[in-house]
Amino acid sequence: MEENEIYYAYExxxxxxxxxxxxxECVGFDKAYIQDYMAAYNEAFYPMRKALDIEPYNWxxxxxxxxxxxxxxxxxxxDGMLIGAVACYGNEIDDLFVKASEQGxxxxxxxxxxxxxxxxxxxxxxxxxxxxAWNQGALRLYESIxxxxxxxxxxx
Numbered sequence: 001m002e003e004n005e006i007y008y009a010y011e012x013x014x015x016x017x018x019x020x021x022x023x024x025e026c027v028g029f030d031k032a033y034i035q036d037y038m039a040a041y042n043e044a045f046y047p048m049r050k051a052l053d054i055e056p057y058n059w060x061x062x063x064x065x066x067x068x069x070x071x072x073x074x075x076x077x078x079d080g081m082l083i084g085a086v087a088c089y090g091n092e093i094d095d096l097f098v099k100a101s102e103q104g105x106x107x108x109x110x111x112x113x114x115x116x117x118x119x120x121x122x123x124x125x126x127x128x129x130x131x132x133a134w135n136q137g138a139l140r141l142y143e144s145i146x147x148x149x150x151x152x153x154x155x156x
């Protein structure tokens with residue numbers, strides 16, 4: 001990737017009606033985990049926001065900001081611990097993250113597939129998401145599931 005390429009974000013689309021099965025269960029946002037959610041979210045996105053100089057580097061500092069999106073946010077919890085989360089806004093997947101200590105174990109794929117299946121319960125319209133070019137791991141994951149880049153825009 002060229003140096004300037006990191007300053008782009010891709011809009012990606014999954015336009016197939018069939019979605020691979022999900023072998024996990026997420027639950028609606030649970031306020032008991034709000035501090036864990038904020039810490040894990042900030043930890044997951046801090047490196048990208050810092051590298052791209054997107055301020056604030058830690059997005060969540062107020063619980064009220066999290067609660068504004070809670071109705072569309074779903075958590076993956078194992079043994080009483082928050083593993084990660086995904087938000088589904090209509091047909092858009094957003095705010096997908098895995099706690100840093102749990103990364104590399106396939107949870108990102110599990111959350112993505114869960115979110116896609118959740119959306120498919122409502123309709124067969126294309127599913128969209130946005131990913132920074134900087135986040136090559138996420139980009140590879142999305143492409144491996146069948147998402148394709150539809151649009152590219154400069155972040156800064």
